[in-house]
Amino acid sequence: KDLTITVWAGGSNDSDVYRLDAIEMAADMLTREYAINGEELNITVEKKRDFADWAAFKQAVTLAAEAGDAPNIVVTSHLDIAPWSQAGLIVPVEDYVDMDAWPLNNIYENLIEITSYNGVVYGLPQDAESRPFFFWKDTMKKLGYSDAEIDALPAKVESGEYTLANVLEDAKKAVDMELVEEGYGFYPRVSNGPDYAQFYQSFGGEMLDKETGKLLLDKQAMTDFYQFFVDAVEAKVTRKNHIGTEWDQWYAEVASGKAAMWHGGTWHYARYTGKEGLDDFFGNIQFTLIPAGNENGRANTITHPLAYLLTAQDNEDDVEIAAQLIKIASEPRINTLHAIKSAHLGIAKEQSNIELYANDRWAAEATERLLGQANAQPNHTGYGQFSQIMFKGLETAWTGTRTPAEAVAEVEAEMKATLGDEVIVR
Amino acid sequence: MTSSNFRSWPLFLVLGVISMPLVIMYVYLFVDTVTDTTAGSLIPDRFTLHHWRFLWEEPETGRVSIWTVTLNTFIFAICTTLINVSASVTAGYALSRLNMPFKRFFLGGILTLHAFPTITLIISIFLILQMIGLYNTLIGVILVKTALELPFGIWIMKGFFDNVPWEIEMAGLQDGASRFTVWWKLVLPQVQPGVAALAVFVFLSAWSEFILPQVLAPSGSAQVLSTYLSNLIFDDIKPDFNMFKSVGVFYALPVIVVYLIFNKQLMNIYGGGTKG
Amino acid sequence: MRRAHLLGLGFLSPALAIILMLFLIPVLLTVMFSFTNMSTATGISGGAYEINAASLRKLSDAGAQESFVETLGKEAFVVDDAGITAAAAAYGEQFANEVGSQMLGERFDSRRDLERAFRKLKSRPRSTRDIKKAADLFKRSVLNVRFETAGGLLDAVTGNGIEMTPDQQELLTKTIYTGWTWTSDNFALMAQIPYVWRVAGNTLMYVVLTLAASVGLGLFLAITTFYLPSGTATTFRAIWFFPRILPNVIFVLMWKWLAWDTGFLSSLLGNFGVPPRNWMLDTGANAWVFIVLINGIVGASLGMILFGSAIKSIPQSMLHASEVDGASRWQQIRYIILPQLRWPIMFICAYSTLSLLTSFEYILLSTDGGPGGATEVWSLMAFHTALDNYAGNLQYGLGAAMALMLVIVGILASLVYLRIFNFNDLVAKPRIEQ
Amino acid sequence: MRISIENFTKSFGDTTVIEDMSLEIGDGEMLALLGPSGCGKSTTLFAICGIHRMNAGRLLFGDADVTEVSSQKRNVGVVFQNYALYPHMNVYENIAFPLKVRKESRAEVDRKVQEIADLVHIGELLQRRPVQLSGGQQQRVALARALIRKPDILLLDEPLANLDAKLRLEMRSEIRRIQLATGITAVLVTHDQVEAMSMCDRIAIMDKGRIVQLSTPKDMYENPSSAFVAGFLGNPPIAFLEGTVADGGFRLANSRVTLPVPSGIELPGDGAPIRFGVRPEFFQPGNPLKVSGKVSFVEIQGREELYDVTLENGAVLRSIQAQSAGFRLGEDVSWGIAQDKVLAFGPDGNRL
């Protein structure tokens, strides 16, 4: 039997090729399995990751699916599950594979949770990551932290002893002491992303009301969250015009100790140690959860896994083959190739027992320190708008166009208008 | 300008000064494609062809070869130009010279169509393409691009036809030629500068079209250079801006050549529909 | 109809067909979309009926009785005779017997549990897929099942023994429909969002400033190059025309290279002690300067060519006349050249206003509306809404409504321009009457 | 081929340009349509060749009614004012075009083109483009193109208007020569009287869409039916004297001078305003019927000299004399009018 399986991966650069190649490896495996059973199966895997950006990828996938022309497998954010499943573009993976069997039963439960919607498993997590807080050790030492204190930071952050208030304080000190330039005390991400939801959580914000399954706007948390960035700008530890800074420049700066503290993704590790030439990562940088903002909140981090999703096809057999392929691609060994090559975190418990993974200090430590505490953004059809409105509000407060209170009022107005019943304001 | 009453050096000076930033940008754009520069410095360190490796290296997983997309781009731009110019030339003639009902309506409508934000039509265009089975094909994108640019083309061509002396056409009829022969053999050659100008315009515009192929023909076989270029997502692990610029320069070269060859024709665009 | 009319229509038809098909009908569809709540989640071509956690939530919000919602929401797999008969037909007597003997009457809350139970059976089907299918034979609820038609759903619900009043039926099918529905909310929404008004203001500013910049610069270039010897003029024209033919991304990248913290400007000014900064996004004002420059220069390229060729068509003798009449260069420009560029200037203004209203690519690539939404314009907002959403739920309906506003403004503007251009003069009567 | 225009009416929208015109042009005749700008000359021509439809009336070529026949089928050759050569074709191709659309054989075309090119003396220019030709040469090409398919009728719309004086002179005789040589029926539209008179068998003078006089050049020059016609013909133009009938003579306005009236002119009653027209060649020093005035303008034109003489009452008479008459500006002269050549017109402008 000959068939072609098409795989499209969004947002993938050269180190992410295993998102596609893993399917090819799985195809080889599956062919062998079939052969053993005496069935002939020839799978051609058509791979594509040429997309301008996430938006282009999503346009392409949705329109192709509407045209009945969807790729069999897509690698995309778990956030797409909600709208795409409602539109019928994707089918539950649990309808085709045994979730209780290897390797799926080895995947972290919370990750499976993240790729489920309405209690149905729609996709298989393809990788995990997290968005930690970073400290430049040298600066911290100059601020008076001992090596031991620095080593203890992750724990203090986790326990809520070291909060964002301390962040501001230390950052301001660093600027005042001219250890870093103005605006480089705290040096956040330069564009919208899940990272900012972390700060909302730090101040006690929740994105989803567990009980009703509706989105949740916690005005107090939102105001505090905005206020934190406004304070940072006022204290001159963060630049007013920070948003929109070029990524390239940003990477170079944080990897060279120009900033005292910042936050970023786990995959930045590859960039710091690769292109930016930071040889001794662990000697220079400490990483922790995002500290709590105040007593309402907690130290946290968000993981934003990409997932393998199966699209609806006219021919169910093709879907089944595709399902088998993503199942095989989730083998810890295969997934580890991707995790290490692209500096992502693994998806399965057994990966810690695979040398390639275990011997990678970053993967091992980050998994342990971050992944356990990580939550994800909610799978909800309105979350895209929620997140966009939240960030727009942050931007207006940050740049001083509005006060935090005004910004939140605007956010509330817009959320109520666009999300209607689907959002609860608290 | 043949008059000897004005000196040109003051203008040369002023133009030189305001063109400076652009020239510097061009120069650096090009220099960056063949050199490496240490961060923070403005002076390149060494010469290298490394950034042009996409020309000879095998494409990476999930990527298409630059040569395939270059060929696609040529097909796309040339077909768009051909179809657009042919349709503009016939429609422009009809609106300029022929008797027909609802002429005012057509003319006004065509000008007004120009006001539509084409990008937001994409979803609807997608539906139509899917209906007629041209979604995800190069020909579909070509037709869409043509449709969106046609109002401009028709308008310009009508202007050019307006300027052809009626007597030529009358003479043709008198010589026994049919209206069609008159148009094809006598009138069309007169608007050749207009056709050339329009063709250059359409070609340039098609060459740089990006959103339509991206959205309406996402599969690899219909990729064009614009999408290839934007799809070199800035790799955030080991980005190569200089290669990005090299692809950009590679992409721009053909149109620069077209411009340099045809800039005289382009300077004829006035006289088309742009004349009062 | 006269033969001549047929000839005219014949000549027009290729263009007409293409425009109608791929331009006019899409425009009408867009108008239609703007009155829907269409999004990625609703799909474009139509919806289905599915009861799941999310739709149950909607159902209770819509005022359905709690008990009704609860019954619908029960996932239930019941090993009953009907199921066993079906299993016998599909997977053999042996399996059916085994199920019948070991599990009859048992109830499972999820398919996973039933599958697990099946896996313990000796005569179970050997493929995962078949086990799942077999399990589905015992499904006695409609939760998470997708029905293409309302009738299918209702039959299934009743089939599972849930009785519904007609009101409940209607409420159910209406609320859990996954596709799009007609609504005029999009327009009300636009008026309610404070941000929208700011964007409208930005758009006005963008069009006016960019138009002024491109016409001004275009004129300046056309006139200065006109006075230069042809070789020099060609060179300068090329320099200023390239922005139009360079790929957008590359052109914008050049500006970023100029304006970055680590870019040319910062490096250059660094020598004079000016701290580096991102000149493009430093402040709203800076961003505007760059937006206007980038778009203005691209616009000026067209202006330069058009004005240039218009100046070329001014009879030489007229310029000579003004010189012997004593006009200085400035007076020649002011009194002779500029007045004769009236039409091309108006054409460019009309053409560019409409293009600018709907163009956003350079903004998208350079500031993406930032900083803080300072440079977000209407078409960019429509694009963001309809085609660019981080979490993938694209708002086609709202985006179309936003586009529709532009369309209306565009039509009004072109009507004004048609008046100015003296439309009647444009429709000359053919001089050959056959 | 005889052309008959019967009750031709033409309107553009609301304005009627030609109303109920009838005109007969004999076989082999060359007729001039002469008249001021906008009088409807071109419109008439366009109706004959079929580019314009006639709103009413009939058009016959010979005995065939061609009113509803399309241009292409009328077999009429037209030479346009600006030649309307096809700029992208060379001379050969221009001339061959009418044959080409009829798909005549290559050899046939060659032969005919050569023949007609020789007729109009442009045999050596066949490879040139129109822009490489002088005005006169272009004119000849246009003529050749119009003639090559041996049309029944040749129409010329101001064929000489764009030529300079010398060429105009040359082409005038050239066109006439060719028309005579081919024996074709021709209509020449012009507003230059010299052209009309020197080239045509008959002239139709038009004014505001009507034909005001139709006659041979000589007759029209000598017997204009109205002041309009008289003023239109003659170079230098006729001079008019205003006055009234007084005592059976002509009393100059604002003056005591009374001139006798030529015999055969029927005068209206005393005091009625009338006009005398005196052509320059009939106002000469040698003539007997003297009037006095001052030379107010002198123009030397080579072999002739042109004088304006302003009479006491301010009226101006014009005289053309052989060179070397040698009068000077401001000189008082007393020259005579050739009495029997005077033309008298009534107040409505019609000839008395």
Place this chain on the structure above:
Amino acid sequence: MRISIENFTKSFGDTTVIEDMSLEIGDGEMLALLGPSGCGKSTTLFAICGIHRMNAGRLLFGDADVTEVSSQKRNVGVVFQNYALYPHMNVYENIAFPLKVRKESRAEVDRKVQEIADLVHIGELLQRRPVQLSGGQQQRVALARALIRKPDILLLDEPLANLDAKLRLEMRSEIRRIQLATGITAVLVTHDQVEAMSMCDRIAIMDKGRIVQLSTPKDMYENPSSAFVAGFLGNPPIAFLEGTVADGGFRLANSRVTLPVPSGIELPGDGAPIRFGVRPEFFQPGNPLKVSGKVSFVEIQGREELYDVTLENGAVLRSIQAQSAGFRLGEDVSWGIAQDKVLAFGPDGNRL
């Protein structure tokens, strides 16, 4: 203001258009530059008004060397062939333009425009746009614009070429009248000999960038220095007979006819080829020195008739006669040449 052009040379790129030309134009004089197309007339004019720089030579207005002075400062008025009116300005603004750029006061401008408009008879048209004017009216506006700032010099580049015959006649006298009235020094460029002769005090005939003869119209008509000049002046043009010197007389080519040579002409030796030029007015039935031929062309021009007579050897002589001479085409005639008016030219074209 006197104009002196001294050793003027002008090249465009590699081609030298004018070489070492010198020319003096007296104060208040009107000089015609007459010559075939492309001979350098406009180039000379453009050098005088400063639009072109001179490659070599000097230009003096009065005693001032203006070679390096810009157009704007030369105070020269120019009327261009196509008028070059500013289409976006009305007549008033067109005329006022030279004053406006000098920022003269509103009242002053008003006064001057009214004055000059009255001078050229367009006082009522001031509010019209150029497109609303007839050719003649446009011409006058151009003239007014050139004159308004009281230029020292007026240059006219083929001012009448675009007008129809009747208007041309009218404007000719008009321009001359105004030039005389203002006493301005004027240069008229034309290739129409009638224009040159009728309007100017002197004529400079140019050929290929050189001045071949400079003289008064009358003198030039009667004493052309070369066959080129003789052929250029005269309407209808002079006819040439080719032949050789034989027995102290002129032997017609291919013929046995020998004509006596007018006295005062120094003939080259026997057998040398020479040409006789006979103007049409000197070939008349009444003249004694008869030659015989056949009337080969007749043209009736109103008051005159033009005949071509083809002699036995194929040469053509032209005759212009008063109307009603009444010869017919093909008639054998034997008309006479006015022997003392014959012009003889050597093989190089120069007058003998």
